[in-house]
Amino acid sequence: MLRTKIIASSIANLSDARYFAAWNVDAIGFDLNAHSPHFASPNLVNALREWISGPFIIGEFDGIQGKEKIDSMISLLELDAIQLGPFCPNDWKFSVPVYREILLDSIHDFPPANAYIIKSENPTFHWKSEIDPLQKIIKLKPCFIDFPLNPIDYNKIIHTLNPEGFVLRGGEEEKVGFKSFDEVDEIMEVLNED
DSSP, rough: BBSEEEESSSSHHHHHHHHHTTTSSSSEEEOOOTTTOOOOOOOHHHHHHHHSSSSSSEEEEETTTOHHHHHHHHHHOOSSEEEEEEEOOOTOOSSSOEEEEEGGOOOOOOOOOOOEEEEETTOOOOGGHHHHHHHHHHHSSOEOOOOOOHHHHHHHHHHHHSSEEEEEEOOOOOBTTOOOOOHHHHHHHHHBBB
């Protein structure tokens, strides 16, 4: 059992979907932005869902597609929740829970959401230098941390900031059905409660 919640994001192959489902992550996210290198087509999403059970399904949108398109994808794919990029309009309302990405470097307001996904675009970002703003945001809503971390940082962040959880990413297969999970294994072992 994991000691915190995990959203497995940008899943685009069966290897990742089955790996994260086996770890009993809370959610699996599919990038539904057609221009994205991690795009998962509706057919692929439906096919991968057949192979997993347990995690709820999040559709990831940047907002370029417009509210009507997102609404139709919620219905078509029977999404449990959606994740919206930081530049989506704040007044959009949906029939499922909304996870909003917010950029720690440029927060001007806090859009309505069920939870926040905190990111940073600063290439030299280090969480220890941002403890105060992170603590303020985490007090507002359930928050998931989505920036690069060393495996040893996960437990430190849990004890220091107590976020709702973390976002981990899927990636490319080396060939169909074959992929190394060494890096993610190290993180999952740190988060695993014995």
